[in-house]
Amino acid sequence: MRLLIARPMTESVEVRARAEFDVEIRDNTLPLAQGEMLRALSEFDIVVPTLGDLFSAQVFAEIPAPRCKLLANFGVGFNHIDVDAARAAGVAVSNTPGAVTDATADIAMTLLLTTARRAGEGERLVRADAWQGWHPTQMLGHHVTGKRVGIVGMGRIGQAIARRCHFGFGMQVAYQSRSPKDVDFPAEYIPELNELAAAVDFLILAVPGGAETRHLINAKVLEAMNPSAILINIARGEVVDETALIAALQAHQIAGAGLDVYEFEPAVPQALRDMDNVTLLPHLGTATEEVRTDMGHMALDNVAAFVAGRPLPNPV
Numbered sequence: 001m002r003l004l005i006a007r008p009m010t011e012s013v014e015v016r017a018r019a020e021f022d023v024e025i026r027d028n029t030l031p032l033a034q035g036e037m038l039r040a041l042s043e044f045d046i047v048v049p050t051l052g053d054l055f056s057a058q059v060f061a062e063i064p065a066p067r068c069k070l071l072a073n074f075g076v077g078f079n080h081i082d083v084d085a086a087r088a089a090g091v092a093v094s095n096t097p098g099a100v101t102d103a104t105a106d107i108a109m110t111l112l113l114t115t116a117r118r119a120g121e122g123e124r125l126v127r128a129d130a131w132q133g134w135h136p137t138q139m140l141g142h143h144v145t146g147k148r149v150g151i152v153g154m155g156r157i158g159q160a161i162a163r164r165c166h167f168g169f170g171m172q173v174a175y176q177s178r179s180p181k182d183v184d185f186p187a188e189y190i191p192e193l194n195e196l197a198a199a200v201d202f203l204i205l206a207v208p209g210g211a212e213t214r215h216l217i218n219a220k221v222l223e224a225m226n227p228s229a230i231l232i233n234i235a236r237g238e239v240v241d242e243t244a245l246i247a248a249l250q251a252h253q254i255a256g257a258g259l260d261v262y263e264f265e266p267a268v269p270q271a272l273r274d275m276d277n278v279t280l281l282p283h284l285g286t287a288t289e290e291v292r293t294d295m296g297h298m299a300l301d302n303v304a305a306f307v308a309g310r311p312l313p314n315p316v
C-alpha cells in the first residue's frame, strides 16, 4: 500500500514510516494545493494530512472513487476534512486525540498568564530598551490566582486546562459543554454561553472547529463579557468572529485576548497586531518535539492498523 505523508515529520516518525511502509514524505511545509490533494486521493492508498489540507466535499466530488481509503490525520482537530464527504467516498478518517492534550492546555495557560500579566508587552518594553525602572504603579495587570475561569468545551483539553486552573491557581471553574461532565475537581456547569461569559474573568475556548461551532463567540457573547475579562482561544480561529472580537477590543468591552489560532490563519489582522493587550501566538499548541513525535506515531499506528486489516485505534 502506498502512503503519502503531507509534511516533513520529526526524525523518529520519518524513520519508522520509511521502515514500515512504502511512503512518500512530502518535502514542503505548506498545505497541500488542490492538485496535490487530487493526486493524494488518486495515487495513494493512505494519506497522513494535517491542518490546512482542505479535504472539502468539492475535492471528494472530483475523485468519486478514490484509491485512498484512509486519511490518518496528524492532529486531533479535523475541521479541515469534510468527514461526511470522505465517508460517502469510502474514505475513513482517524486523528490523534490525547497526545496533544497537555501541551495545548499548557499553551492556554501561557496565553492566560501572558495576557493577564502583560508579559508580552513587558518583554517588548525591555527589548526596546524603553524600561525606565520599577515603580509601584508600573504596568499593572490582572491578578490570576483565585479568579473565575469559564471553559467552553469541557473535553480532554478543556479538562486539562480546568485542572491547571483549579489545582495550580486556585481558580473557580465554570464551564459550558454539550452536556455536564463527571470531573474530579469542583466545576459549575452553566449551559447558557452568555451567562457563562458574564460570570467569569477568563473565558477559554476548547471546542472543536467546524460548522457547529463557527462564530460561537460572536458580538453578543463578547458584549456579555465583563470589561475586565480576557478571552483565550486555543481551539480553532473560526470559533470566534474575529471582526466582532476586534470591535469588542477596540471598544474596551473586554480587557484583552490571548490567541493561538485565527479565523483566516496564517493571516493575522493588523488591528490585532496593533493592540498591546492581545497576545498572539502562531498556533503553538502542540509544538514540542515530544508531542509532535507522539502525534506522528499515533497517526502511524492508525496507518499500521489499517494496513493489517485491524480496527483503527482512533477513528473519527
Ligand SMILES: NC(=O)c1ccc[n+]([C@@H]2O[C@H](COP(=O)([O-])OP(=O)(O)OC[C@H]3O[C@@H](n4cnc5c(N)ncnc54)[C@H](O)[C@@H]3O)[C@@H](O)[C@H]2O)c1
Pocket (backbone or CB within 6 Å): 076, 077, 078, 097, 098, 100, 101, 104, 152, 153, 154, 155, 156, 157, 158, 176, 177, 178, 179, 206, 207, 208, 209, 212, 213, 234, 235, 236, 260, 261, 283, 284, 285, 286
Ligand atoms: N491550538 C492548538 O494547537 C490545538 C491543539 C489541539 C487541539 N486543538 C483544538 O482543540 C479542540 C478540542 O480538542 P479535545 O481533544 O479537547 O477534543 P474533545 O472532543 O475531547 O473536546 C471537545 C469538547 O467540546 C464539546 N463541544 C463540542 N461542540 C460544542 C459546542 N457546540 N458547544 C459547547 N461544547 C461543545 C464536546 O462535547 C467536548 O466535550 C480540537 O478539536 C482542536 O480543534 C487546538
Ligand SMILES: O=C(O)[C@H](O)CO
Pocket (backbone or CB within 6 Å): 051, 074, 075, 076, 077, 078, 100, 285, 286
Ligand atoms: O488539532 C490539533 O491537534 C492541533 O491544532 C494541531 O497540532
